[in-house]
Amino acid sequence: MTDVHIVGAGIHPFGRHDDLTGLDQGVFALREALADAAIGWEDVQFAFGGSSAAGNADALLPRLGLTGVQFINVANGCATGGSALLAGYWAIKSGEFDLGVVVGFDKHPRGAFNPEPAAWGLPEWYGETGLMLTTQFFGNKIARYMGLHGITPMTLARVAEKAFENGARTPHSWRKQPVDAATILSAQMVSDPLTKFMFCSPAEGGAALILASERKMRALGLAGPRIRGAAVRSRMEGSFEVFAPSLDIVRGPSPTQIASKAAYEMAGVAPDDIDVAQIQDTESGAEIMHMAENGLCADGAQEAMLRDGETRLGGRLPINTDGGCLACGEPIGASGLRQVYENVQQLRGRAAGRQVETARIGYTQVYGAPGLSAVTILEA
Amino acid sequence: MKPIAEGLFRMTEAGPRLIGGRRKRDGKIVFPLPAGAEAAQFDPVELKDRGTLWSFTVQRFRPKSPPYAGDDDERSFRPFALGYVELPGEVIVETRIETDDFAALRIGQPMALTLQPFGKGGDTVTYAFKPA
Numbered sequence: 304m305t306d307v308h309i310v311g312a313g314i315h316p317f318g319r320h321d322d323l324t325g326l327d328q329g330v331f332a333l334r335e336a337l338a339d340a341a342i343g344w345e346d347v348q349f350a351f352g353g354s355s356a357a358g359n360a361d362a363l364l365p366r367l368g369l370t371g372v373q374f375i376n377v378a379n380g381c382a383t384g385g386s387a388l389l390a391g392y393w394a395i396k397s398g399e400f401d402l403g404v405v406v407g408f409d410k411h412p413r414g415a416f417n418p419e420p421a422a423w424g425l426p427e428w429y430g431e432t433g434l435m436l437t438t439q440f441f442g443n444k445i446a447r448y449m450g451l452h453g454i455t456p457m458t459l460a461r462v463a464e465k466a467f468e469n470g471a472r473t474p475h476s477w478r479k480q481p482v483d484a485a486t487i488l489s490a491q492m493v494s495d496p497l498t499k500f501m502f503c504s505p506a507e508g509g510a511a512l513i514l515a516s517e518r519k520m521r522a523l524g525l526a527g528p529r530i531r532g533a534a535v536r537s538r539m540e541g542s543f544e545v546f547a548p549s550l551d552i553v554r555g556p557s558p559t560q561i562a563s564k565a566a567y568e569m570a571g572v573a574p575d576d577i578d579v580a581q582i583q584d585t586e587s588g589a590e591i592m593h594m595a596e597n598g599l600c601a602d603g604a605q606e607a608m609l610r611d612g613e614t615r616l617g618g619r620l621p622i623n624t625d626g627g628c629l630a631c632g633e634p635i636g637a638s639g640l641r642q643v644y645e646n647v648q649q650l651r652g653r654a655a656g657r658q659v660e661t662a663r664i665g666y667t668q669v670y671g672a673p674g675l676s677a678v679t680i681l682e683a
Numbered sequence: 684m685k686p687i688a689e690g691l692f693r694m695t696e697a698g699p700r701l702i703g704g705r706r707k708r709d710g711k712i713v714f715p716l717p718a719g720a721e722a723a724q725f726d727p728v729e730l731k732d733r734g735t736l737w738s739f740t741v742q743r744f745r746p747k748s749p750p751y752a753g754d755d756d757e758r759s760f761r762p763f764a765l766g767y768v769e770l771p772g773e774v775i776v777e778t779r780i781e782t783d784d785f786a787a788l789r790i791g792q793p794m795a796l797t798l799q800p801f802g803k804g805g806d807t808v809t810y811a812f813k814p815a
Contacts, residue, residue: 417747426715428688430750432801432809433742434765434777442740443766450738450790495741495785549703549714550737550767550775 307395308520309681310527311340311513312647315408317506317631318477325357325507325634329408330366332509332637336404340513340525347513349373349403351390353383355635357410381583381671382535383407384510384639388679389533391514401516402523409634411505423546423673437672438502438586440545442494445588449496452603454591456496460484461609462587463501463629469616470630472656475641477506478630501587506632510640512647528650528665528681532570536562538674545672559583559596559668559676566678567598574598577680578662579649580620581642583670584627594622597668597678621659624649639669643679650683687801687809691715693729699798700729701810703774712774731770732796733815739766739780739788752802768794768812781813788814 313335315328329352337344344367352360353376360376379386384407391405418437420430429435448454464484470476482500490498515525538544541555567573574597582597584590591605599620600608608614614622625631625645628638646665648654663683670676686692692701704716704725716727745751745760755761764780766788781797782788795815798808 418750420750426688426691426718427750428691428809431687431752432779433746433751433753433763434779435750436742436746439740439742439765443738446740446766447738447790492741492743494743495739548777549712550777551711552769552773552775 304396305398305516305518307392307530308515308517308527309512309530309643309647310515310520310523310525311336311342312644313337313339313511314475314641314644315509316475317508317634317637317641320507323507325354325408325410325509326362326366328410328507328509329354329360329363329406329511332408332511333363333367333404333406336511336513342402342513342523344368345370346402347372347404348400349391349394350406351375351377351387352406353377353379353387353636354408355383357408357636360406360408360636363406379535380673380675381633381635382639382669382675382677383636384641385667385669385677385679386535388512388640388643389535389677392530392533395514395516401519403514404511405514405640406509406511407636407640408509409636410507411634413505418546425546425548429548434548435546436494437545438494438497441586441588442497444543445592446496448588448592454603454606456488457484458591458606458609459496459501459587460487462584462590463487465615466584466623466626466629469624469657470626473625473630476626476630477632478626497586497588503585503628503633506634508631508634508637508641510637510644512640512643528647528683530679531572531682532566532680533678534562534565534569535675535677536565542674544674557596557676558674559593559670562676562678563597563668566680570680572664572680576664577620577666578664579624579646579659580622580666581624581627581645582622582668584623584629585633587629589670590623590627593668593670597666616657616659624654624657624659635671639667639677642667642669643681646681650681685807687807690718692810695729698732699796699810700732701776701796703728703730714774714776730773730776734768734770734794734812736788736790736792736794737767737769737775738790739764741785754802764788779809779811781811
């Protein structure tokens with residue numbers, strides 16, 4: 304079976320763009336990716352695309368050209384981008400295709416998501432009594448983790464401080480203003496222990512990648528990182544997910560833990576081999592917990608790692624080098640592909656202003672409701 | 684006094700009890716008792732009214748309506764604590780927490796079931812846990 308490489312990458316800056324639709328931003332990202340690989344839309348054999356709130360991804364086709372290409376819409380919650388990439392990976396790995404694209408875009412209304420109990424199979428009282436907010440889930444999950452593993456609020460603040468610091472160095476980020484840890488810590492509390500600067504916001508953006516078999520890549524005279532591992536996993540019994548009126552006393556692994564393990568095994572690498580990582584940081588606590596769930600540190604070690612700047616640019620293991628969701632916002636359909644885009648730039652030595660020197664192995668993990676996680680491991 | 688939903692809790696001589704469901708195939712306990720087609724897989728079970736605090740947070744702003752149906756508004760809304768209480772040997776339930784002293788909440792502290800007025804009319808009640 305062939306290896307699969309990422310030979311082109313494009314992105315529409317994340318943030319708020321009042322004069323553009325989500326689709327416009329997807330078209331922009333895809334055209335940039337095609338130009339990056341110096342191929343035409345007519346060369347593309349397949350596409351997997353996703354958007355959560357900005358219409359059918361398939362609506363890209365009239366804008367790019369009705370070539371009859373195999374286009375499949377992907378919808379997998381916050382892991383839509385990661386799932387599209389996995390589908391593209393297998394399409395080439397199987398030998399059926401040797402050149403294709405994966406694309407994601409989105410545009411969400413401002414403010415917190417507004418869920419309906421019935422749409423989640425939950426009784427009305429759950430929403431009526433004020434228990435159905437995603438922000439509460441994040442507060443509950445990190446509060447318990449902090450209690451068990453000795454993580455302090457200052458560490459949460461340091462995660463956000465790092466995100467805004469990195470965002471200020473990144474062309475495609477939304478938040479470009481550094482905010483110091485003291486300001487983050489004393490800002491308005493949203494859901495304890497998380498303040499408003501510790502949460503990402505729904506946003507807009509688009510990202511696209513061009514995938515090729517090794518043979519096709521060489522034939523076209525291209526180069527790009529190899530996908531060494533890719534896995535999507537959903538929740539098991541005993542995992543703690545959003546909108547859960549009850550939990551099992553016997554705790555189970557998280558979807559991130561099992562997706563991570565599968566990707567490491569597939570890639571034949573260990574956490575120690577990772578040079579740069581982009582992991583889901585819906586809020587500061589998520590980055591802390593996902594560091595451990597992805598095997599990048601032991602539970603509780605985050606306290607010292609953040610204090611010593613180990614995950615900052617220039618540290619031992621830079622995490623969320625483009626500012627992550629905290630500085631880029633979270634357009635659901637595009638968010639997972641943004642992480643991979645960032646690692647592609649890092650591994651090609653093109654992350655000007657935030658480059659991790661000699662980065663060879665890059666790790667991404669996107670997690671989302673209702674409890675799934677997608678992991679990708681790239682090698683330069 | 685009117686429960687916010689049928690089948691959520693019941694009054695006993697010893698006070699209120701939440702109603703969970705015991706899954707027939709493996710005995711796993713869930714809360715609330717599933718309704719509709721899924722209900723056939725579960726037997727109703729009265730849950731313990733005492734447990735320990737598993738985790739907690741504080742809702743600092745008024746949730747969006749719908750679905751939130753509190754009888755407050757943006758100005759009269761008062762932050763409330765909520766979290767999870769572990770009922771030993773049964774299940775961990777999500778709940779509003781009755782306290783004004785948010786800073787005193789600690790994981791592992793004893794908690795007891797109570798009822799509290801909620802929503803329109805004043806006679807509707809929902810369940811909550813309070814430090815015991």
